[in-house]
Amino acid sequence: MKTRLDEKKGSYIRAFRAAFPYTIPVLTGYLFIGMAFGVMIQEKGYNFLWAMLMSLLIYAGSGQYLAVNFFAPGVSLWHVIFMEFMLNIRHIFYGLSLLERFSKMGKKRLYMIFSLTDETYSLFFVTKVPPDVREDQFLFAIALLDQSYWIIGSGIGALLGNVLPFSTEGIDFAMTALFVVIMTEQWMDSQNRKSVIIGLLCGLFCLIIFGADNFILPTMICIMVILLAGKRVLTEQEVNHNAG
Amino acid sequence: MPVSVGRSFAIIAAVGGTVFFTRLIPFLFFPKGKEIPPMIQYLGKVLPPAVIGMLVIYCLKSVNVLAAPFGLPELIAVAVVILLHVWKRNNLLSIGTGTVLYMFLIQAVF
Numbered sequence: 436m437k438t439r440l441d442e443k444k445g446s447y448i449r450a451f452r453a454a455f456p457y458t459i460p461v462l463t464g465y466l467f468i469g470m471a472f473g474v475m476i477q478e479k480g481y482n483f484l485w486a487m488l489m490s491l492l493i494y495a496g497s498g499q500y501l502a503v504n505f506f507a508p509g510v511s512l513w514h515v516i517f518m519e520f521m522l523n524i525r526h527i528f529y530g531l532s533l534l535e536r537f538s539k540m541g542k543k544r545l546y547m548i549f550s551l552t553d554e555t556y557s558l559f560f561v562t563k564v565p566p567d568v569r570e571d572q573f574l575f576a577i578a579l580l581d582q583s584y585w586i587i588g589s590g591i592g593a594l595l596g597n598v599l600p601f602s603t604e605g606i607d608f609a610m611t612a613l614f615v616v617i618m619t620e621q622w623m624d625s626q627n628r629k630s631v632i633i634g635l636l637c638g639l640f641c642l643i644i645f646g647a648d649n650f651i652l653p654t655m656i657c658i659m660v661i662l663l664a665g666k667r668v669l670t671e672q673e674v675n676h677n678a679g
Numbered sequence: 680m681p682v683s684v685g686r687s688f689a690i691i692a693a694v695g696g697t698v699f700f701t702r703l704i705p706f707l708f709f710p711k712g713k714e715i716p717p718m719i720q721y722l723g724k725v726l727p728p729a730v731i732g733m734l735v736i737y738c739l740k741s742v743n744v745l746a747a748p749f750g751l752p753e754l755i756a757v758a759v760v761i762l763l764h765v766w767k768r769n770n771l772l773s774i775g776t777g778t779v780l781y782m783f784l785i786q787a788v789f
Contacts, residue, residue, distance in 0.1 A: 456771075457770070459770075459771055460770055460771065460774045463774070463775075463778070479680070479681060480680040480681065481680060481687070485687070488691070489691055489694075492691055492692075492695045493691060493694050493695040493698055494695075494698070495694075495698045498694060498698050499694075502690070502691075502694045505690050505694070506680070506681055506682055506687065506690060507681050507682065508681060508682060510690075512689060512690070512693045515690060515693045515694060515697075516693050516696075516697050519693070519694050519697040519698060520697050520700075520701060523697065523698050523701040523702075524701060525730070525733075526698075526701040526702045527701055527704045527705060528705070528722075528726060528730065529702065529705075529730070530702060530703075530704070530705030530706050531705045531719055531722055531723045531726060532722075532723040532724070532726055532727050533723075534705065534706065534709050534715055534719075534723065535715070535723075537706070538711045538712075544711075548699075548702050548703055548706055549699050549702065551702045553734055556727075556730075557727075557731055557734070560727045560728075560731075604782065604785060604786055605778075605781050605782040605784075605785045605786065606778060606782060608756060608777065608778045608781040608782070609774060609778045610738060611735070611738035611739065611753075611756075611757070612756070612757075612760045612773065612774040612777040612778055612781075613774055614731060614734045614735045614738055615735055615757055615760045615761060615764075615773075615777070616760060616764050616770055616773050616774055617731050618728075618731050618732060618735055619760075619761050619764045619765060619773075620764075621727075621728040621731060623765075627728035628728075630725045630726070630727075630728035630729040630732070631728045631729065631731070631732045632732070633729050633732070634728065634729030634730060634731065634732025634733045634736075635732040635733075635735065635736060637729070637732075637733065638732060638733040638735075638736030638737065639736055642736055642740055647740040647741060650740070651733070651737065654733050654736075655733070658726070658729045658730070658733065659722070659726075662721075662722060662725050662726065662729065663718070663722070666718075666721060669721075669725055670721065
């Protein structure tokens with residue numbers, strides 16, 4: 436006879452099995468982007484244990500790249516906090532779409548919030564939860580798998596340093612391709628098209644105006660203003676969609 | 680190591696704490712059980728596609744379209760990813776082909 440614990444374990448195994456295929460693109464991307472971080476941090480004199488510890492405790496792609504510069508004499512912690520806050524400010528808006536789904540996650544909720552990277556966030560909106568898997572376990576499996584790739588990648592990078600058997604130049608395009616695929620998926624649902632276009636145009640416009648290093652915050656503000664101002668148009672379309 | 684072990688831990692804590700805080704903010708404003716205002720519910724629904732559009736631009740932000748190769752490798756690879764995905768709708772196939780093609784383009788062609 437199966438105990439309740441066995442059932443719980445079994446459903447977690449099912450959740451991880453179901454989640455794994457969805458995370459393979461992130462696996463490719465995170466292994467290599469994580470390796471690049473590992474290479475950078477070991478050049479600063481930190482071994483693979485430090486690299487993996489940072490990926491365990493911080494877990495942010497561009498945030499960790501930026502953080503490499505902070506391991507130098509004379510950098511104030513306030514500077515560190517300010518720079519990281521500005522870089523990651525886009526994350527403030529991510530949780531807005533997940534308030535309800537995360538509220539059903541019990542003890543896992545804090546980890547879900549902690550692990551909400553661009554890639555994990557994006558995956559949540561293209562994955563379909565299989566009928567025999569619980570949603571909370573499925574989302575948790577995606578989040579945990581993604582972070583494990585990141586930690587392993589940064590460890591490998593710090594261990595291998597610059598000695599890689601083949602040129603990996605351009606492999607980080609896997610991340611771009613992942614977002615392009617997710618965007619294409621969103622586009623196929625006609626409800627999302629206006630939002631996708633708003634995001635692309637705001638991004639492009641702000642990139643030209645503010646430059647590559649400072650355009651994310653203006654883009655987020657631009658997106659929010661247009662979405663709020665266009666609420667009537669965007670919801671009308673949805674009502675029609677549901678009715679038709 | 681350029682700074683002490685203690686200092687290194689302090690930097691990791693500051694970076695980690697700040698990143699976590701940015702992710703936590705919306706959940707502080709709208710804690711469990713509190714009713715989510717319709718405006719925020721609406722934003723939560725329409726924001727993800729827009730953010731993903733922005734992230735595509737973010738990934739391509741360093742592409743220089745004014746100097747050779749004028750962003751051609753990126754343009755070709757992105758176009759192939761989209762077309763392949765519309766045709767086969769297989770995540771791995773689209774991403775794998777696009778990435779290998781891009782690596783080939785920048786290492787061997789351009």
